[in-house]
Amino acid sequence: MQGYRQSTYGDRLADIYDQVHHAWTPVDTVETVAALADGGPVLELGVGTGRVALPLARAGVKVTGVDVSEPMLAQLREKDPEGLVQTVLGDFIDMPVDGTFKVVLIVNSLLQLAGADTQRLCLQRVAEHLTPDGVLVLEEANPAVFTNPGLEVLRMTSDELHLLAQQYDPVHQHYFAQHVIIRGGEARLNPMTLRLTSTCELDLMCESAGLVLAERWGDWARSRPYLADSRSHVSFYRRAGA
Missing domain, CATH: 3.40.50.150 (Vaccinia Virus protein VP39)
Incomplete structure (x- = not known):
């Protein structure tokens, strides 16, 4: 990333x-x-x-x-x-x-x-x-439960929305994610990169x-x-x- x-x-x-x-x-x-x-x-x-x-x-x-x-x-x-x-x-x-x-x-x-x-x-x-x-x-x-790419809803209320966007590179075993928190009309990005073993x-x-x-x-x-x-x-x- x-x-x-x-x-x-x-x-x-x-x-x-x-x-x-x-x-x-x-x-x-x-x-x-x-x-x-x-x-x-x-x-x-x-x-x-x-x-x-x-x-x-x-x-x-x-x-x-x-x-x-x-x-x-x-x-x-x-x-x-x-x-x-x-x-x-x-x-x-x-x-x-x-x-x-x-x-x-x-x-x-x-x-x-x-x-x-x-x-x-x-x-x-x-x-x-x-x-x-x-x-x-x-x-x-x-690793088996972290290797499916896509978008997941983690939390949803009337005031905020938490989304998790995920990608996986099987060649290098790298998992990439963005935890997106939307609150008060503003979006906050919290990236994460892992090497799964x-x-x-x-x-x-x-x-x-x-x-x-x-x-x-x-x-x-x-x-x-x-x-x-x-x-x-x-x-x-x-x-x-x-």
């Missing part, structure tokens, strides 16, 4: 991100990650406005959050006046953090890296920051980083298997031999 940068999604959407995604609650995510951390520190890549990181920190987990979008981090800091979450501005390749973490959490953010090479480099950097008994937890979209490709990239799949589920509560029609999967990776 012409003119799109890694930070574009967060920069454009930061001020209304929580409002747009208000229907999603991270209760199961927080409970699962807190249990995996077991008192150890957590690193979240793509921390955004802190919708997972803040409840984790308030539960007593030490959380460091990395995001490439300063407006997103500004929203997080505004909600976190006590500074419970350590925020770091940076991308997932440089990953400007020190030390190791019991859990590295990535919720649909690996997909925002533009190619297989950058996704693979990110996973290698993650492995460098995991404790020997640490776990990488990834939520990713199921299959679970097989993801497993191979993790394997090259020394991480092996331990579990995969269709939800954060680990109550549903990941199936062909699942919207996303939650995958848990640990060091080979751990």
